[in-house]
Amino acid sequence: MKDKKIIITGVVIFIVIVTFPFWYNRGKAAPAPELQLTDKAKAAKVCVRSTEYMKAEHMQLLDVWREAVVRKGERIYVSPDGKEYNMSLSNTCLDCHANKTEFCDRCHNYASVRPYCWDCHIDDKLKEKS
Amino acid sequence: MDSSRRRILQLLGLSSLALTAKPVFNAFAVEEHAEKPKAILKDGENALKAKQWALVIDTRQFESEEDLEPLVEVCNKVHNVPHLSEKRHEIKWIWGEHYHNAFPGKAARFLSEEVEHKPFLVLCNHCENPPCVRACPTQATFKRESDGIVLMDFHRCIGCRFCMAACPFGARSFNFRDPRPFIKEINDKFPTRAKGVVEKCNFCAERLAVGQLPACVEVSEGKLAFGDLYDPESNVRELIRTHFTIRRKQTLGTEPSVYYIV
Numbered sequence: 102m103k104d105k106k107i108i109i110t111g112v113v114i115f116i117v118i119v120t121f122p123f124w125y126n127r128g129k130a131a132p133a134p135e136l137q138l139t140d141k142a143k144a145a146k147v148c149v150r151s152t153e154y155m156k157a158e159h160m161q162l163l164d165v166w167r168e169a170v171v172r173k174g175e176r177i178y179v180s181p182d183g184k185e186y187n188m189s190l191s192n193t194c195l196d197c198h199a200n201k202t203e204f205c206d207r208c209h210n211y212a213s214v215r216p217y218c219w220d221c222h223i224d225d226k227l228k229e230k231s
Numbered sequence: 232m233d234s235s236r237r238r239i240l241q242l243l244g245l246s247s248l249a250l251t252a253k254p255v256f257n258a259f260a261v262e263e264h265a266e267k268p269k270a271i272l273k274d275g276e277n278a279l280k281a282k283q284w285a286l287v288i289d290t291r292q293f294e295s296e297e298d299l300e301p302l303v304e305v306c307n308k309v310h311n312v313p314h315l316s317e318k319r320h321e322i323k324w325i326w327g328e329h330y331h332n333a334f335p336g337k338a339a340r341f342l343s344e345e346v347e348h349k350p351f352l353v354l355c356n357h358c359e360n361p362p363c364v365r366a367c368p369t370q371a372t373f374k375r376e377s378d379g380i381v382l383m384d385f386h387r388c389i390g391c392r393f394c395m396a397a398c399p400f401g402a403r404s405f406n407f408r409d410p411r412p413f414i415k416e417i418n419d420k421f422p423t424r425a426k427g428v429v430e431k432c433n434f435c436a437e438r439l440a441v442g443q444l445p446a447c448v449e450v451s452e453g454k455l456a457f458g459d460l461y462d463p464e465s466n467v468r469e470l471i472r473t474h475f476t477i478r479r480k481q482t483l484g485t486e487p488s489v490y491y492i493v
Contacts, residue, residue, distance in 0.1 A: 150270070169272045171384045174377055176278075177442050179271040188272070211334060220425035221385060227411075228419045 134207035142197040149180050149193075160216075163190065191223045201225045277442030281459035283359060283379035284434055285488040286445075287470045288352050292454040296350055299327045302447040302455075306432075308448045311423045313413035322404040324432040324445055325354040334479060346493075352455075354447075355402040355432040356479060356487030357381045366397035372429075379460075379488065380434045390427040399480050400487075403431045460488060 142148075148155045150162070166188040169175040178186045187193050198204045201224050209216065235289035244372070293299060306312065306325045313322050327350030331338035336352075362379045363372050371387035372394050374380070395403045409426045421437065424430050435445035442447070448457040467490070471478075476490040 110367065165272070168384060170381070172373065172375070173272075174273045174278070174375060174440060175272045175438065176272050177275050179273065181270055191422065217425075221422040223417065223419045223422060227417060230417070 131211065134211045136207055137200060137203035139199050139204075141196060141199070145197055148197075149178060149184075149186050166190075190218060195225060195228075198203075199225050202215075247303065265400065275440055275442070279439045279442055279444075281378050281465075282461035283459065283488060284357065284439075285458065285460035285467045285490065286354075286434075286448070287456040287467045287476065287490045287492060289454050289456075289470075289492045290349075290351055291492060293352060294345075294349055296327055298454075299350055299352055301450050302352065303327070305446045305450045308416065309418055309421060309435075309438075310412075310433075311414050311418055311421055311429075313410035313423075314415060315410075315413050316407065320407045322410065322430060323402075324404075324430070325352065327351065328353045334477065336480070336482070337477065351404070351491065353479070355381060355434075356400055356485070356489045357413065357432075357434055359486035359488060360484060362397040362399065362485055363394035363403065366393040368393065375436075378439070380436055381431075382433055382436060383428075383430060385422075385428050385430070387422055388428040390429065394427060394429055399483050399485065403429050405429050 150158075155162070167190075168179065169178075170188050176188055178188045180186065195201065201219075233339045303325055307314070310324060315321055329341065330346050330349075330351055333353050343478050357380055359379065361372075362375055364370075364374050364381060367373075368391060369389055371384045371389070373382060373384065375382050390405065392405055394458045395405060406424050406426050406428055410424055411417075414423060435443070435447075438445060444457055456466050456470050458467035460467060464470065470492065471490055474492045476492050478487045478490055481487070
């Protein structure tokens with residue numbers, strides 16, 4: 102065990118480097134984004150499903166919607182409480198959530214996800230222009 | 232650990248007891264599952280339905296490019312079809328074509344002057360045996376079982392353009408450029424397309440779903456007829472029965488659903 106000193110120094114340096122991001126960024130975590138609801142969304146109170154469901158599963162829901170509308174021609178969504186909705190991202194979702202920048206984008210930016218829906222689907226900015 | 236006979240018997244007993252607990256867990260699992268409310272997906276009440284949609288074009292009533300224009304215009308407008316002036320970037324859903332291009336093989340050496348010079352309205356034929364569907368590696372283009380429309384799922388299109396090579400009618404266009412800057416006036420009820428996907432006429436599937444006829448049929452003032460090919464009483468069958476009609480490249484066996492009264 103002649104190299105004890107060297108080994109210990111090496112291990113210490115290794116630990117410092119590996120944990121660097123943790124202690125360097127300590128206390129600087131970005132706050133969770135605050136979402137703004139439009140007046141219309143506030144008045145409606147509920148989305149097509151409960152808020153918890155929408156928070157966790159809106160992407161699965163949208164995937165089901167797109168499969169149904171594009172491939173099967175089914176366009177009406179009857180939610181469990183019996184209400185009917187037209188399954189359309191631009192015309193139904195964005196009708197209430199007309200403020201995509203303060204609603205969709207805030208969480209997506211925070212979570213660093215970049216859905217490419219808006220390459221084709223018309224968002225609020227484009228709606229204003231037209 | 233010493234494993235005596237006594238110890239092993241004890242373990243066996245405990246294990247079998249544990250097995251009896253499984254149905255209890257199952258019951259819990261089912262209950263939790265049952266709590267999840269179910270949603271229903273369905274088509275609209277007004278939706279127009281058919282076994283195979285077909286279009287009959289009365290070419291006798293179209294004399295010049297101006298006669299076609301309103302039909303092409305309205306299609307481009309409701310579907311956000313971009314106008315790209317460069318020929319190789321063009322996007323076309325419905326357009327006019329010379330007789331010898333629309334019906335190659337049916338063009339005689341000498342034709343009546345009227346037929347030779349006037350444009351014929353062409354679009355996707357929504358074939359009953361569509362070669363584009365067979366060519367698509369991702370099933371982005373498919374023949375809808377419910378009404379025979381050959382549709383595109385732009386979400387799935389990878390832009391390989393096999394369908395364009397397979398289509399004998401040139402009914403498909405590829406977005407070589409981002410189409411958005413080239414759309415004159417955006418219809419915000421219908422999506423645009425992105426760079427890198429193929430697009431074509433969709434027989435106005437989005438309008439049929441809410442009980443409207445295709446846009447071109449609506450503005451044609453009766454020059455186009457749209458209906459069910461498999462309903463003997465339908466307007467299109469009536470027209471086909473009482474008039475001489477031709478189809479584009481019929482000999483290829485794709486069974487186009489667009490008929491032309493000549």
